[in-house]
Amino acid sequence: MTRVLLADDEAMIRAGFRAILGAAPGIEVVAEASDGHEAVALALRHRPDVCLLDIRMPRLDGLGAVAELRRVVPETAVVMLTTFSEDEYIASALDSGASGFLLKSGDPRELIAGVRAVAEGGACLSPAVARRVISRLGAGQFGRQAGARSRIEVLTGREREVLALVGAGLSNAEIARRLHVVEGTVKAYVSRILDRLDVRNRVQAAILAHEAGLAGEH
Structure with missing residues (x-):
């Protein structure tokens, strides 16, 4: 059974995710948090397999919470919940160790698949997030093309x-x-690529592909 912690300051959003995940075989929502501090405390108490973490929350936002979660419960994979208006936060979340990114307005099937993927040690990246956000990152602060080409x-x-x-x-x-x-x-x-490139997960591999100019080849 994959155990999930939901962290979002909007009760209706949490209710929606709980309903979706609760209907999926093999997934159980064990706790809900309305801010980052509560998310960290509940993660310590319940030790979930996956934490779904909103980027924007009161007291301690998602960026602060993911860094703290990686420190105190490193066995818990963190998936960031985002919107298209929050592209600029993705780089910081990656640096903090997030295992994936999903759109709040995305397909429920992506949510279920993403939770299962990170629970199994993988990563999840919503195609919609990849095509907009990762492209933006590749053109910005991650645009170290020469170094990336050397790595690949x-x-x-x-x-x-x-x-x-x-x-x-x-x-x-x-x-x-x-x-x-x-x-x-x-x-x-994919497993061999992650190992040979010495990257943590699929998300970081996707960024490296953009840095190297590979993503535009297909």
Whole structure:
């Protein structure tokens, strides 16, 4: 059973997420928080597998909370809940160790899939977030193209192709269809890419793809 902590200052948002996750097999919402301080306290008490954390909250915002959560409950994966108006916060959340980003207004299936992915040690990146936010980051403070191109030289041609598609925001299933392989093969490629590039998760790999100029190739 994947145990989830919800943290959002809007009760209706929490209720919506609870309803979606509560209907998904194998997922249980164990606690809810209305601010960052409460989220950290409840995470210490319940030790959830995943914390869904709103970026903007009173007392301690999501950026402060994710850093504290990574410090006190490192085994809990953190997924940031965002809107398109909060693009500028993503870089800081990445640096703090967030495992994924989902739009509050996104498809409920993305929410369920994202929770399951990070609970299994992966990462989740809403395609909508990837195509808008990661592109913006790649053109801004993460635009260290020469260094990124040097880093990806360790990859094979096929691995570079998979990395480019990760950078474009495609899921493993979408990449498998694009490359005409089974999804398990894509998972193996992604795992090897993360290891060879020495990046924490899929989100950071996507940013590196943009830094290197790979994401625009597909």
